[in-house]
Amino acid sequence: MLKSFNGLTQQIFEKPFRGMLYTIYNFAEEEFYIHNLKNLGYDTDVDSLEFMFIDVSGVNNNDMLLFKQYIENEIQHDNVVIGVLIYKSKNGNVPIVIKPKSVNIEEILKEDNNE
Numbered sequence: 001m002l003k004s005f006n007g008l009t010q011q012i013f014e015k016p017f018r019g020m021l022y023t024i025y026n027f028a029e030e031e032f033y034i035h036n037l038k039n040l041g042y043d044t045d046v047d048s049l050e051f052m053f054i055d056v057s058g059v060n061n062n063d064m065l066l067f068k069q070y071i072e073n074e075i076q077h078d079n080v081v082i083g084v085l086i087y088k089s090k091n092g093n094v095p096i097v098i099k100p101k102s103v104n105i106e107e108i109l110k111e112d113n114n115e
Helices: 008-014 022-030 033-039 061-075
Strands: 049-053 083-089 092-100
Touching (some): 022 092, 033 083
């Protein structure tokens, strides 16, 4: 069973992804997500990516960082196709999940990837 992190993991499967915004894309470039995704052979054009904001109500910053580590490193073994970027805003940290439109969440984040 996938770890929950106070419901953060479940949101990836339940919430809809939206078409990429240039501001989010620029942030993803600054965080080297775009570069790493390109190295894995994915189309990294802004129109080929999508994102979602994760609701962090009641979730502390440590859990957000552990969630990022879990999704990117433990499940995907550092071959990050589904990125979790932590955006530091004046209202607090906001996790943003980014992925190529062609990628199915369930195919990448399978339970057995963690075992």
